[in-house]
Amino acid sequence: MFQKRGRYKRILGKVLVNGADAGLNQVQSGLAWHYKRYEREQSPEDRVAYARAEEKARSPHWVRRQPNSAVSSRNRVERLGRR
Secondary structure (H helix, E strand, O other): OEEOOOOOEEOOOEEEEOEEEHHHHHHHOOOOOOHHHHHHHOOHHHHHHHHHHHHHHHHHHHOOOOOOOOHHHHHHHHHHHHH
16 A cells, blocks of 8 residues: 655555565566655665665666666657657
């Protein structure tokens, strides 16, 4: 059950699959970012786990030190498509 929705009416919450945190798994795999906007609403344990997972996922796998966020990449693609 969720308690809150974000700016774009998306559900904000923790998704557990067989007891495992699906969002944390995505961050650990480098498939998602730890979205800092709502980190104060996470438990202190989750906040630390997500931050560490993101740092570890970026270190050897991400070539750029400051990779583009999904939003900036999507905006760039949209701009290129409008030409």
